[in-house]
Amino acid sequence: MRLLVIEDERKTGEYLKKGLEESGFTVDLASNGIDGLHLALEDDYDLVVLDVMLPRLDGWGVVKQLRSKKQTPVLFLTARDAIEDRVKGLELGGDDYLVKPFAFVELLARIRTLLRRGPARQVEQLGIGDLEIDVIRRRVRRGSHRIDLTPREFALLHLLAERRGEVLSRTQIASYVWDMNFDSDTNVVEVAIRRLRSKIDDPYELKLIHTVRGMGYVMDVNEPG
């Protein structure tokens, strides 16, 4: 997958390129709107990550001109998150936006969502190691043991298992599982993970839920990194 990052802040551009390359993407970096637009029109990228505040031609100008020729998905990065700014970005043809400062895992998740064309396939059975999840009957087993979960615990486990290997931030988890779309001064997600672990992981040798410090949580057979 080829991505184009248009970002004038040198440090931001560098870490975005590095992080996205390490996540398996091929990344080109442009440091102003004119160069970025030129590259986006010349080459065929799968997605453009676009900063709004750019020298010479701002992000809105880039997406406007790009849309007249191509339908490459565009993800806006912006430090301004007034509703009008968001609306303007989406109206001009942006596909998603992310407000700075953002968690890198969230950027990755958004990019993957935009690249995944069509609706996500609803899987009926999920299995990680000896953990089996029956999505339809809402039943969970580890080996031969049946595990009882509350509805929210099941929703949390389902989310983590469905996104196997993908780091999920606390904000993402709160939003998906409880539909709480704001940062609160609470450790609700930590506690929920801890309680889920006490049922899923603690009694067993092989741990499946892993903490990525400072970033979030990931579910897999092996520890990340």
Add this chain to the structure above:
Amino acid sequence: MRLSLSARLALIFSLISIMSLSLVGVILFDALSDQVYVQDDLGIVLATRHLRRLAAELDTTEGVREHQERLVSLVLGDPALAMRIEAADGTALIDYNPPHIHMIALPATEATQRVVTAQIHRWTDGGATPVRGVASMAALRDGSSVKISVARSMSDRASLLENYRNVIWATVTSTAVVAVVLCYLLVRRALAPLRAISASAQVITAERLDSRIDVKGTPLELDDLTQALNAMLQRLQLGFDRLWHFTADLAHDLRTPIANMRGASEVALTRTRSASEYQALLASNIEECDRVSRMIENVLFLARAESPQFALHRSEFDAGEELQRIAEYFEGVSAEKAVQVQVSGQARLSAERELFRRAVSNLLANALRYTPSGQTITLTAAQTDQGVSIQVRNPGEGIAPPDLAKVFDRFYRGDKARSNSGTSTGLGLAIVKTIVEIHGGTALARSEVGGVTTFELLFPVG
């Protein structure tokens, strides 16, 4: 064109005075000229009637010539009168004309008909001199008839009236001018307190919000204005004070995470560390960054919510169900603390759901922080006459009255020792208050020391 209030009032006043004075002048002029003409017309008619009576005593047209002196004596009293008697064939028997009127052929009243002022004709002699006159037939004894014409030159009356008119106009104009000037000066003088108010307003700046407009010496009408301005200044001063403290507190609160990041990074760089130590440092830095982001997000939320452009996206929902949902969100945290959360009540509420959740979540997070384990927090929704009441009640140490007054202040933290714990930004309850207030409601806090603390959100009806 924009005119000053003084000029505008002076102009209006002068228009009114010119109009009323002109009206008085016109009425007086008309009354006088009517009077003058009525007198003169009566003179003309009386002279004609006398002449006709005298003529009736004469035998022939010759007799008219013979009695010229007697006949003329009837019009001698007024030097502006002229008189002419002519025979039926048109020859003049008497032509007495000291004012040199050019006599025209007037239609004559029949000898048997009474001469009245209504029959008086008016014409202009030589294009300048107004003349009024009347003619009548008179029967002599021998049966022949003569035509008697009497006319009066009105030049003396015209010049009198013209003089009179000039005097009226001069009076009207000069009075109006004086009225304008006096009015302008008076209005300016009356508006002097306004200039004083504007002068005191000019010295008020953000740094000098403590100065007030002097109420002494201002007229009663301006009392409301000065009091309103002073009340506005009072509010602005409070707002600025709050903003100033807010900025200072914000800067102070931002220092801690930045100091942590900087300090920990510097220490880490003093010597070579193991990979896991670097990882721990970076992870800790991310946590500090999250804290800063959360503060920025909260501060921006407050700023935006208080801006006049903020638009609420209301929808109608059951507050009880929402409370249930929020309690579920905190299910893990409360279970871990061994605190029960009881939800009861139902109430239809029209509000922005996301904001409602945020407010109640903040209250519940706060309650969980202060409730001893084993105890119960209650969340209730109730429909009242005034609207919807949401209560969050928790047992605990309670909040002392002086602190209770400050719980909704920004950056206020009840537990000083915890102020540096990474989770609380000290903005949670301030956000609660702001959310309720942009819905037009109020947030209240009640507490018994060592007893139950209640936070109540009142949302007014629709």
